Amino acid sequence: MIAAALRDGTAHRSCVFEVFARRLPDGRRYGVVAGTGRVLDALDRFRFGDDELAIARTFLDADTVDWLADYRFSGDIDGYREGELYFPGSPILTVRGTFAEAVLLETVVLSILNHDSAVAAAAARMVSAAAGRPLIEMGTRRTHERAAVAAARAAYIAGFATTSNVEAARTFGVPSGGTAAHAFTLLHTGPDGPDEEAAFTAQVAAQGPGTTLLVDTYDITEGVKRAVKVAGPQLGGVRIDSGDLGIITRQVRAQLDALGATGTKIVVSGDLDEYAIGALRAEPIDLYGVGTSLVTGSGAPTAGMVYKLVEVDGLPVAKRSSHKETHGGEKRAIRLARATGTIVEEVLTPPGIEPSVPSHLTATDLQIPLVRGGDRVSGLPTLTDARERLRAALVSLPWEGLGLSHGDPAVPTRFEAAR
Amino acid sequence: MIAAALRDGTAHRSCVFEVFARRLPDGRRYGVVAGTGRVLDALDRFRFGDDELAIARTFLDADTVDWLADYRFSGDIDGYREGELYFPGSPILTVRGTFAEAVLLETVVLSILNHDSAVAAAAARMVSAAAGRPLIEMGTRRTHERAAVAAARAAYIAGFATTSNVEAARTFGVPSGGTAAHAFTLLHTGPDGPDEEAAFTAQVAAQGPGTTLLVDTYDITEGVKRAVKVAGPQLGGVRIDSGDLGIITRQVRAQLDALGATGTKIVVSGDLDEYAIGALRAEPIDLYGVGTSLVTGSGAPTAGMVYKLVEVDGLPVAKRSSHKETHGGEKRAIRLARATGTIVEEVLTPPGIEPSVPSHLTATDLQIPLVRGGDRVSGLPTLTDARERLRAALVSLPWEGLGLSHGDPAVPTRFEAAR
Numbered sequence: 001m002i003a004a005a006l007r008d009g010t011a012h013r014s015c016v017f018e019v020f021a022r023r024l025p026d027g028r029r030y031g032v033v034a035g036t037g038r039v040l041d042a043l044d045r046f047r048f049g050d051d052e053l054a055i056a057r058t059f060l061d062a063d064t065v066d067w068l069a070d071y072r073f074s075g076d077i078d079g080y081r082e083g084e085l086y087f088p089g090s091p092i093l094t095v096r097g098t099f100a101e102a103v104l105l106e107t108v109v110l111s112i113l114n115h116d117s118a119v120a121a122a123a124a125r126m127v128s129a130a131a132g133r134p135l136i137e138m139g140t141r142r143t144h145e146r147a148a149v150a151a152a153r154a155a156y157i158a159g160f161a162t163t164s165n166v167e168a169a170r171t172f173g174v175p176s177g178g179t180a181a182h183a184f185t186l187l188h189t190g191p192d193g194p195d196e197e198a199a200f201t202a203q204v205a206a207q208g209p210g211t212t213l214l215v216d217t218y219d220i221t222e223g224v225k226r227a228v229k230v231a232g233p234q235l236g237g238v239r240i241d242s243g244d245l246g247i248i249t250r251q252v253r254a255q256l257d258a259l260g261a262t263g264t265k266i267v268v269s270g271d272l273d274e275y276a277i278g279a280l281r282a283e284p285i286d287l288y289g290v291g292t293s294l295v296t297g298s299g300a301p302t303a304g305m306v307y308k309l310v311e312v313d314g315l316p317v318a319k320r321s322s323h324k325e326t327h328g329g330e331k332r333a334i335r336l337a338r339a340t341g342t343i344v345e346e347v348l349t350p351p352g353i354e355p356s357v358p359s360h361l362t363a364t365d366l367q368i369p370l371v372r373g374g375d376r377v378s379g380l381p382t383l384t385d386a387r388e389r390l391r392a393a394l395v396s397l398p399w400e401g402l403g404l405s406h407g408d409p410a411v412p413t414r415f416e417a418a419r
Numbered sequence: 420m421i422a423a424a425l426r427d428g429t430a431h432r433s434c435v436f437e438v439f440a441r442r443l444p445d446g447r448r449y450g451v452v453a454g455t456g457r458v459l460d461a462l463d464r465f466r467f468g469d470d471e472l473a474i475a476r477t478f479l480d481a482d483t484v485d486w487l488a489d490y491r492f493s494g495d496i497d498g499y500r501e502g503e504l505y506f507p508g509s510p511i512l513t514v515r516g517t518f519a520e521a522v523l524l525e526t527v528v529l530s531i532l533n534h535d536s537a538v539a540a541a542a543a544r545m546v547s548a549a550a551g552r553p554l555i556e557m558g559t560r561r562t563h564e565r566a567a568v569a570a571a572r573a574a575y576i577a578g579f580a581t582t583s584n585v586e587a588a589r590t591f592g593v594p595s596g597g598t599a600a601h602a603f604t605l606l607h608t609g610p611d612g613p614d615e616e617a618a619f620t621a622q623v624a625a626q627g628p629g630t631t632l633l634v635d636t637y638d639i640t641e642g643v644k645r646a647v648k649v650a651g652p653q654l655g656g657v658r659i660d661s662g663d664l665g666i667i668t669r670q671v672r673a674q675l676d677a678l679g680a681t682g683t684k685i686v687v688s689g690d691l692d693e694y695a696i697g698a699l700r701a702e703p704i705d706l707y708g709v710g711t712s713l714v715t716g717s718g719a720p721t722a723g724m725v726y727k728l729v730e731v732d733g734l735p736v737a738k739r740s741s742h743k744e745t746h747g748g749e750k751r752a753i754r755l756a757r758a759t760g761t762i763v764e765e766v767l768t769p770p771g772i773e774p775s776v777p778s779h780l781t782a783t784d785l786q787i788p789l790v791r792g793g794d795r796v797s798g799l800p801t802l803t804d805a806r807e808r809l810r811a812a813l814v815s816l817p818w819e820g821l822g823l824s825h826g827d828p829a830v831p832t833r834f835e836a837a838r
Contacts, residue, residue: 001599001622017602059595099602103602115563142530143534144534182738187518189736190732191734198427205426206480207423295721312606317605317613
């Protein structure tokens with residue numbers, strides 16, 4: 001596309017691209033913007049080095065390769081803040097620049113936002129279902145090795161307490177924590193058979209009694225007894241990774257309390273998703289460890305966002321193919337809320353057109369400047385800001401918006417036409 | 420775990436870990452091993468540098484950090500070849516080494532195999548459904564930016580013809596190809612409105628008449644007419660990305676033939692999965708472009724493999740928790756087939772025990788040496804070998820194994836106990 005556009009001169013036309021999702025994943029009530037910070041990091045590094053140019057030369061003409069060698073995005077980007085909610089049509093990112101410089105970013109922008117937002121949306125539902133109890137991200141082994149690092153970041157935005165991915169701690173400052181696996185208990189096997197007590201003793205020697213011991217390798221009741229015997233009643237926690245967690249956690253709580261370990265926490269894990277977490281709400285569980293369903297978006301592994309050209313040289317453009325119509329023209333996004341803070345509508349208007357806001361509602365602009373002249377603007381929200389934003393945004397949803405059941409988007413999106 | 424095991428001396432015990440899937444994703448008939456080559460690449464690079472050690476120091480004792488600083492895997496790895504089929508329990512990878520050196524690889528090994536095998540299994544079903552027509556991988560924008568490169572590699576193993584991911588071409592030598600997007604057509608809009616012909620003219624000028632023109636931005640019939648007008652009847656292809664592809668492709672084929680463009684290929688894309696591909700089998704379609712469903716494993720985004728300790732100092736070990744039992748002890752894997760080549764059973768035996776093979780069946784060993792003393796063995800299968808292996812393996816399935824409908828694994832797995 002760039003080769004052809006450089007050749008006929010259209011490459012330099014002034015363009016606006018918008019990132020949005022045509023719809024939310026099946027039955028979801030809201031989306032969560034995540035990945036914007038990673039998009040800006042990627043933009044800083046988005047250059048073509050010798051290796052990349054070498055392969056470009058195998059299928060592109062010299063003029064296009066030269067253009068790639070000099071590539072540096074020089075345009076403007078606006079977008080929703082990370083941690084903000086979005087709904088169908090929400091212009092999550094608006095990229096302004098020449099056709100060539102802006103179209104080249106399509107893939108990296110969508111890859112990041114589609115992945116991170118999918119994980120964050122699933123994570124937010126799990127956090128809601130946990131109703132204040134902390135969640136641990138432990139899905140690294142169930143997704144691509146680099147995707148896992150981004151997933152831990154997205155989960156943190158959504159309210160997860162910690163991650164088991166130390167690289168996410170290193171790269172993004174996500175709080176990290178770990179746990180022992182069954183292999184560690186099994187390792188302590190000798191000619192006389194399993195020796196769970198030796199495993200617990202070794203772990204407590206290394207980590208102190210505040211550690212969490214995995215008690216379900218053999219017999220859970222015996223495991224709990226041994227754990228308290230080794231660590232004392234000040235044992236930090238026990239983890240249970242299998243079985244009927246409702247029944248077992250009640251038994252384990254009673255057993256711990258009877259042993260005087262009233263402060264010992266119960267951590268559960270094992271194929272949990274938002275529904276399983278919700279179903280365990282009445283049980284004496286202190287922490288949930290979530291893996292597979294988190295990193296795979298709990299049934300919606302991609303947010304399905306698209307990157308669409310909406311304006312060329314100031315003129316709105318739109319595809320007319322069946323079922324894939326886009327709304328031409330750059331859009332300003334505002335969200336209307338009642339005095340109570342409950343949101344009622346997402347309104348998209350052409351820039352310069354003041355949206356009609358009923359007098360009993362307040363309007364909040366959703367887009368902020370992210371990049372100007374190719375450079376990231378200063379003072380952008382941090383990861384902690386994103387986490388706080390989502391926490392506040394979820395409170396603003398109409399009550400049915402936090403339901404786990406399938407339904408329509410929590411608020412409608414209205415496209416206001418130019419007048 | 421390593422800190423505690425270094426302290427009590429168990430870190431140096433001789434261990435065997437096995438990678439396997441307890442079950443296939445819901446209703447799937449077979450799994451496809453993919454990622455083994457990437458695991459070996461990752462092993463070559465698996466070292467702890469200053470940045471990694473700095474964060475390790477924040478939560479690990481000095482002895483453990485020193486051990487990490489010197490880390491280099493020195494053990495042996497055997498495994499199934501890439502492109503091989505697997506079934507529940509198949510020991511896809513067997514890692515032998517000390518506890519500490521082997522347990523440390525769990526996450527990277529599982530991340531790679533779970534991701535790549537999930538994509539390859541979905542891709543293989545799509546290739547089967549396409550019944551010989553080529554498929555193009557174009558899902559990069561719907562998954563994490565690095566996962567996308569691995570997904571393109573996995574799709575190639577599974578039989579996809581090309582990828583739109585140029586980084587996969589650069590890194591792994593996967594054949595790549597591209598296509599124009601609607602944005603390129605929309606770019607050619609002026610004060611007088613859309614100018615599809617200008618877009619087609621620019622593309623043909625840059626790529627020659629053998630290019631594939633996207634004809635569904637406005638009106639498909641007009642688009643096809645303009646495409647042939649601009650490129651002539653030697654036009655390489657037209658792409659259709661929306662609408663009822665069955666009806667439309669028949670109309671477009673008739674129109675192309677009437678215009679003399681009898682050799683022009685029809686490429687379809689747009690939310691295709693293996694079911695949609697199968698349903699279009701009777702239509703005049705020459706190429707399928709597949710994105711989202713491929714990179715997300717078409718409903719099964721992870722293969723759900725686990726990395727389990729099965730042997731310590733020569734003794735079998737196994738977890739006894741409910742529903743998560745593992746079969747202790749290292750296993751040798753063979754596959755039994757009839758004289759026709761059709762496979763009938765996967766048999767797992769303790770090493771040194773000759774499996775019982777009925778006289779009318781032949782047995783094939785499934786594991787090959789991959790790493791010896793920490794070094795990759797020479798002459799391992801290439802990506803092309805993996806592709807050929809899967810092609811041959813799919814032919815060996817019982818006929819119901821290639822069905823797209825949900826069902827049981829195509830062949831059972833039998834665990835043969837030590838005698």
